[in-house]
Amino acid sequence: MTTYDGMRLDRLRLVSLSHVNDPATTSVFPGDPPFELETIATVERDGYHLQFVREGEHTGTHWGAPGHFNQGEPLADALDVEDLFRPAVKIDVRPRCAEDADYQVTIADLQAWERRHGRIPDESVVIIWTGWDARWGTDAYLNLDATGAMHQPGFGLDAVRWLIDSGRLGRRGGTGTDTFGPDVATDTTYAVSRLIYQRHRISLEALANLAALPPTGAHVVCGGHINRAGAGSTALIYGIIPPD
Numbered sequence: 001m002t003t004y005d006g007m008r009l010d011r012l013r014l015v016s017l018s019h020v021n022d023p024a025t026t027s028v029f030p031g032d033p034p035f036e037l038e039t040i041a042t043v044e045r046d047g048y049h050l051q052f053v054r055e056g057e058h059t060g061t062h063w064g065a066p067g068h069f070n071q072g073e074p075l076a077d078a079l080d081v082e083d084l085f086r087p088a089v090k091i092d093v094r095p096r097c098a099e100d101a102d103y104q105v106t107i108a109d110l111q112a113w114e115r116r117h118g119r120i121p122d123e124s125v126v127i128i129w130t131g132w133d134a135r136w137g138t139d140a141y142l143n144l145d146a147t148g149a150m151h152q153p154g155f156g157l158d159a160v161r162w163l164i165d166s167g168r169l170g171r172r173g174g175t176g177t178d179t180f181g182p183d184v185a186t187d188t189t190y191a192v193s194r195l196i197y198q199r200h201r202i203s204l205e206a207l208a209n210l211a212a213l214p215p216t217g218a219h220v221v222c223g224g225h226i227n228r229a230g231a232g233s234t235a236l237i238y239g240i241i242p243p244d
Helices: 094-099 107-117 157-165 191-196
Strands: 013-016 036-041 050-054 062-064 085-092 125-129 174-177 202-205 218-222 232-234 237-241
Touching: 085 107, 107 157, 125 202, 157 191, 202 218
Parallel strands: 085 125, 125 174, 174 202
Antiparallel strands: 013 237, 036 050, 062 202, 062 232, 085 218, 218 237
């Protein structure tokens, strides 16, 4: 029987961490191109069913390549397969984010998680569960105020520096979130993204179904198109869950 990391592959469990792309429900980052699906062939008329897809590379659940924010860093077609298959941890910050939509995850949050679950494995994707996945497809996901400014929680810059300086993100790790991105939405400089997207580090964004991902012990694998010079890809992202 084939094994992975000492475990039988037939005992591993896959969970989808991706939203279904549907023009009626897919939340789109302000300023990104609209998401459209056009039926161009039907079984009744043509003998097969086919849709024409129009979308940005970061529509719906997606991953971002380092060159998305940093000139000279790898774009989608320059990444290695290993960059899209990483150990993952999940940090539940829903209570804090429910109280403060602009909450920034702190070093103390990360250290509190480690006291309970052990050290974050090096080269990990560190995923924050803010609770925004439950808002998907509603106005509450964008969470615009009266001036039109968006409010979503994210990582604090000091917390990301700590993850990098301590080696926990390593060269191939990254971050994940159920919001549009790792920055708090009020930071229009994208300081956290620019720091994360270095070397071969990636960002997993607009994740779904995070209740199914355990705090530690899982891996994530990221699919999607590898476009030439792509900024990333709308994607099927799976959690690979070890047996209990």
